[in-house]
Amino acid sequence: GAVVSQHPSWVICKSGTSVKIECRSLDFQATTMFWYRQFPKQSLMLMATSNEGSKATYEQGVEKDKFLINHASLTLSTLTVTSAHPEDSSFYICSARTSGNIYNEQFFGPGTRLTVL
Amino acid sequence: AQTVTQSQPEMSVQEAETVTLSCTYDTSESDYYLFWYKQPPSRQMILVIRQEAYKQQNATENRFSVNFQKAAKSFSLKISDSQLGDAAMYFCAYRSRTQGAQKLVFGQGTRLTINP
Numbered sequence: 001g002a003v004v005s006q007h008p009s010w011v012i013c014k015s016g017t018s019v020k021i022e023c024r025s026l027d028f029q030a031t032t033m034f035w036y037r038q039f040p041k042q043s044l045m046l047m048a049t050s051n052e053g054s055k056a057t058y059e060q061g062v063e064k065d066k067f068l069i070n071h072a073s074l075t076l077s078t079l080t081v082t083s084a085h086p087e088d089s090s091f092y093i094c095s096a097r098t099s100g101n102i103y104n105e106q107f108f109g110p111g112t113r114l115t116v117l
Numbered sequence: 118a119q120t121v122t123q124s125q126p127e128m129s130v131q132e133a134e135t136v137t138l139s140c141t142y143d144t145s146e147s148d149y150y151l152f153w154y155k156q157p158p159s160r161q162m163i164l165v166i167r168q169e170a171y172k173q174q175n176a177t178e179n180r181f182s183v184n185f186q187k188a189a190k191s192f193s194l195k196i197s198d199s200q201l202g203d204a205a206m207y208f209c210a211y212r213s214r215t216q217g218a219q220k221l222v223f224g225q226g227t228r229l230t231i232n233p
Binding site: 044046095110111 | 159160161162163164208212219220221224225226228
């Protein structure tokens with residue numbers, strides 16, 4: 001199956017700093033990428049959807065200026081958490097989809113655990 | 118907007134036994150996909166099974182099968198011959214085939230424990 005990687009797998013940062021998380025589709029071209037946030041023992045909450053070369057579409061309640069998403073190529077999307085605070089600590093998961101298969105399958109990365117001190 | 122409801126926060130089953138996880142959804146659409154995803158302790162989301170709404174036949178993947186009741190908007194997952202490796206969070210998800218970005222809508226999840 002298709003592989004999606006995320007880097008880093010975990011990161012600890014100080015309050016007020018910015019953190020960038022990378023999401024890469026390793027063996028397919030991702031026309032659409034999704035970013036999710038997951039709190040402990042809860043479901044995945046969609047933060048935004050991005051199409052290559054276009055601005056991301058954010059879900060209601062998600063701060064665009066706090067969570068910057070860039071989908072610069074068909075294999076790379078980045079999520080930057082700007083001026084991170086402890087309440088931004090969470091598990092962030094990306095997912096990538098290609099239009100090249102019949103089901104428009106969505107493949108998930110392994111996630112990034114962010115801890116803001 | 119579509120919603121997905123999993124009413125069982127936790128389930129447990131004896132190894133080698135069968136367990137059924139429940140899922141209901143709400144939609145006004147007729148063309149859509151339903152999925153069950155598994156999230157083990159590693160947190161990696163794994164697709165377990167997929168059902169296309171226009172297909173009446175229930176999907177099966179080895180020990181995993183679904184009971185898809187379109188009129189009742191019900192989509193349960195049956196795991197036969199449960200194994201220790203089946204222990205995980207299971208999420209039911211809906212995706213439109215026609216509308217917009219075709220985002221996945223997830224249920225709240227069911228934590229499945231396998232007792233040896």
